[in-house]
Structures are given as structure tokens and as C-alpha cells.
Amino acid sequence: MSSTTVAVSFFGIGFKEISGQISQAFGNLQDLQKIYIVEASNLTGTIPSTITRLNRLNFIHLSGNKLSGPIPEFLGSLKGLTLLDLSNNLFSDSIPSSLSKLPKISILNLEGDRLTGPIPESFGYFTGETPALFLSNNFLSGPVPESLGSSNFSYRINLSFNDLSGDPSFLFGKTKTVNYIELSSNSFQFDLSKVVFPENLTNLVLDHNKIYGSPPKGLTRLKLDQFDVSYNKLCGQIP
Template identity: 30%
Template sequence: MNLFNSPLAITTIFIFIFLTIFTPHKATAATCLPDEEAGLLGFKSAIRSDPSGILKNWIPGTDCCKWNGVECHFNSTRVQRISLTGQPDENPKSILSGTISPTLSKLRLLDGLYLFDLKNISGPFPTFLFQLPNIEYVYLENNNLSGRIPENIGNLTKLYALSLVGNRFTGTLPSSITELTHLTQLKLDNNSLSGTLPKALNKLVNLNYLSLEGNHFQGTIPAFSSNLRSLRLSRNNFSGGIPASISKLASNLAYLELGHNSFSGRIPDFLGKFKALDTLDLSWNRFTGTVPASFANLTKIFNLDLSNNLLVDPFPEMNVKGIESLDLSNNSFHLGKIPKWVFSSPIIFSLKLANCGIKMKIEDFKPSETFFYDYIDLSGNEISGNAISLVNSTQYLVGFWAARNNLKFDLGKLKFGERFRVLDLSHNAVFGKVPNSVVGLQKLNVSYNHLCGQIPKNTFPASAFVGNDCLCGSPLNPCKKPS
């Protein structure tokens, strides 16, 4: 008897074909190499806490190219990069706690490691990176890594970008970092690094972005490659003058931020040749003398901060097309009036001219655009008049400081927008009652004016209200009951 003609054989063959076609099975092309899967799962096992489930789909035996934060090479199952990002501001649980497992060294084709805002990733600099022959991009930002940057960091010769922003790294910047000649970005902000900078940083000829803000670096500024577009060194302990070598950056530099250091001497005239300059921050240093007249050539500058230095008159007439933020506060300027080039800017959002020797009526300050203002500081001048029109015409105002002037108006007529948080009108001639709307502010000071009446229920200290004609109620003395 021919078995293939029997009903049983036909049924068996049909079932086999059906199961072959329709039964799910794991395609070999969709899975990781066992070694790479082990490397990734080793990373997951070193994570002690994952409250928002960032790694919840990292499941053995599944396609690792579809795991959250894992990206594979095109048309391949080989892992190319890992990118995991927390969102602590939006979701406090979107963090990872643990360490960076060295098993990631099994990912031999990895070219990028991006760990952003995970907050509780701790441990030292991940030295397994030295075992990855193709690593090009390392971003370990806003985590909790600590210790020293390895002395042999210069062995990562293929790096195009290195960012260790927002960790707790200590010690000096190794001189071998000057061997990373492919680097285009070096970002080490907000750590606890110290010492002087390597003198041979100008060997980094491809570097266009250098940011070392918020550390404890000291000494003078070395020379840099002329390709640099952004130099951010604020909030350190650098000293000396701005060296002549900086003049070589004139053609490309757009951001020069040296604020909150111990620089001294005069502001060099050559800065007026930086035609591409967008942002210049020299605040909180000890610069002396006048601001160079060549600053009139900075037609593209949008952000200028020269505050808290020892600068003197005259201040040059600028030829800007529009400025976004200006801070000249706390020098020895006697501007007389708010400069006309500030009036005409259609995009300004921050104007800070505290203690700038301004003598004018505030009604004469008629900017072409007030809608976008968020910070106005005119404290410590001789400005008189009524500020109602100015303040009430700003949609996004966050803070208005005008202490120690001669302003005179009814406080009750001020409008506080949704974003309004800070108001300081102390030591003026403001009158009227304290409106209920002030309770929504974060900071308030209306002391030493001519205000009267009961203070609305609030959480401000008594110092916010003292020195007025007849204010009463908490936090001052209770109001007298009518007899």
C-alpha cells in the first residue's frame, strides 16, 4: 500500500506544512550575537533601580536591536550605539541607579555611548571604552560619575566628541587629551576639575566647541585652534588678562564666555574684530578701563554681559541690529539715559542696567518692542515717573527690579502676568495698597515707600514691607480695629 495515498499520511503532511508556515519561530537574522546580548544584559544587571522601566524590554532572546536605546548598524544585528535619556524635570522616576557595566566591551562595533540625565549612574570613568576600537562619541552627561579622568585618555584617538557634563569628576585635565586630534567637541562643565589647562590644547585643530564651565580651573588661558566657534570658561578661577592669542579666533568665534573668574586688565581692542560674535560674557571679573570703541563693529552680537567689573565711561555707541540680552550693571558707568540702540531692538528679552548712572523719566523709555521682555533691572539709578505702562505692556515678564530710584505710582495698578515671579520696588515713592495679586510672587520687596492699608495674607518676611507709611497685618503689626 502506498503510504502517501493514505488519509493518515495526507493529514500528517498537511499538519507539518501548516505548523511550518504558521508557527512563530525565532529568525536568526533578528537576534543579536550571543556575546553582544550578554554585554547588554550585563549592563542591565548592574542597574539596581529602574523605576520608570527604561530597560523593561531588554529581555533575553528578543531582538536587541529593538530594545529601548539600542541602535544597530544598518541591515545588521551588530550594535552600533547605546542612547539612554532620563527626563528628571518631567518625570522624577525617569532615572537609573547603578553602575556602567564593563560587559559593554563585548560590543565590538559600538561607536557611540550616550547616557543623558540618568542622575544616579555612579562609579569611575568607564575604562572599558579603551577596549572598543570604533568608539567615536561619548556623552555621559548629568549622572553621578566621579574620580579622575584617566591619564591615558589620549588613547581614545578616534573620538570626535567627549562630554562629561554634570558629574563629580576631580583632579586635573590630563595632558594626553591633546592627542585627541579628531575632537570637534569637548564638554566638561559642572564637575570639580582643577589645576591649569594643558598648554598644547591648540593641537586640537578640529575642535570647534570647548566648554569647561563650573569647575575649579586656574591660571591663564592657553592658545586654541583658530577653528574654535565656542569657548566657554565661565565660573572657574582663571586669572590674568585676555591673551593676544585669542585674537586668532576672530574669524570663527561666536561664543566667548569668561564670566565669574578673576580676569583683570583692560578689555582688548581686538575683540571688536570678532565679526561673528553672538555672545560675549566678561561679567564678574576685575576688568578695568573703558570698553573699546571697536565694540561698535560688533553688529551681530545678541548677548553682551559686562556686569560687575571696574569699567568706566565712556561706553561706545553700538551698531547692533537687535540685542537679546544686555547687562552693564555695577560698573562705574554714567550712561545718563538708556541707550537708543537698546530702544530699537525688536527682540530684547533681558535688560539689566543696575547702578549705571541713568537719570531720566521712565515714561521716556519707549522700546520698540516690550512683549518679549522677561527681565528688567534698573535698580540704583535716578529714574523717576510711573512704571505702570512699561510693566503692564510686557507679556512674559518674570522679574522687575527698580529699587533705589524715584518712581511714583499706584502699586495697585500693576498687572502681574502668569510668569511674573520677582518684584523689587524698595526705596521709591510708590503709594496705594498692596494688591492681593502679590501673593503669587516668589520674591517681593516693597519696603520704604508710601504704601498704606492691610497687607494681604502672604508668606513674605517683614523686611519686604517695612518702612512704609501705614501698612499693617502679618508679617507686620496687626491692623487696629475701628473704634
């Protein structure tokens, strides 16, 4: 593959000194497949709408910058995306429900921003496979939509460090194949003794909530690498 082709198919920047905004001219790179700009602390502004013209785009990794404003609804029209990582920026406002329309998305990472409001109901109805979902360290509030209970999240779901509430125990279930479930530092309330856990679960992080009951015997059948239920309202014997 020629160097010219590489430059067109993958645009990557790792220089912390870069500053300014993402140019609208990105929309002219018709063969662009991947955008990777991370840890550019002086990269500001928003995501240009012209990237919707990039029919071959399948990868957007923009973590650790200072991008701001609402996450654009038009990202839901990028049907080829397999990864969307907008973590650790200054994005605010609510999560656009249009992201559930990405049919090929396998990783959706919106951690460490300033997102508010509820998790979209549409996140229980992803068009394709349900992706690994990272929403931790935001300002999300309200209950987790029950629609998410019918989804089988790909290997990981992380809702930690928000202001979420209610009973999200429907995220668990014997038939689920998720490996990591992280719900720490919220205001969740449910009876842990009644939860049936996925057989593939290796990491269960539920600390700093209002979870009650006692640890069920089903936990002893799991091969857990990480288990944290500290700072809750659990009682009874540890099996």
C-alpha cells in the same frame, strides 16, 4: 538597518531609575559607535578602561550622572571621538592633557564637574581642528595658557565660573572665527579698550571680573546677540 545593528552601533539610556556602574563588558561590543547615558542620577563609578578596545567609538555623551574620580587619561587614545561630553558629573582632579590628542574632536564639554588645577598647556595644540571648548562651573585656577592664543576655537569657548586669573585677551583677534566667548565670574584682568574682536563674534560675556579700560569702538561693528561686561572696572564713554 536591522534592529540588531542599531543596538550595537548606539547604546543609549534615558531612564532616571538606572543605578550601578558602567560595566567593563562594554569593551566587548566591538561595533559600538555611540554611548549616550544622560540624567541617570544613580549611575556612579568611573569610566571603564575597556572602552579603549572600541575602535569604532566616535561619540561619548555621559552628562548629568554621578560619575566620579579623575577623568581617565586613556580617553585620549580614542582617536575616532568627535564628541566627548562628561558635563555635570562629579569628576575631580586635573584635566588630562591627553584629550588634546583627539584628532577628530569637535566638541569637548567638561562643564559642571569638580575639576581643579590649570587648563592644560596642550589645549593650545589640539592634534586636529580646535574644538568647541566648555570648561565652566569647575574649580580651575591659574592663568589661561598662552598657547590657547594660537588656537581658533570652533564656534565657542566657555571658561566661566572658575577661579582663573591673568590676561586672556589673546583669545580674541580679528582673524579668529569663534562666535561665543564666555569668561564670566573669574579674576581676569585686562584693558578692554585694546582688544580687537573677531568679526563673527555674536556673544561676548565678561561679567564679574576685574576688566578695566573702556568699551572700544570696534564693538559697534559686531552683530552681538549677547553682551555683558557688568561687574568690572570699566570707565569712559559707551560708543
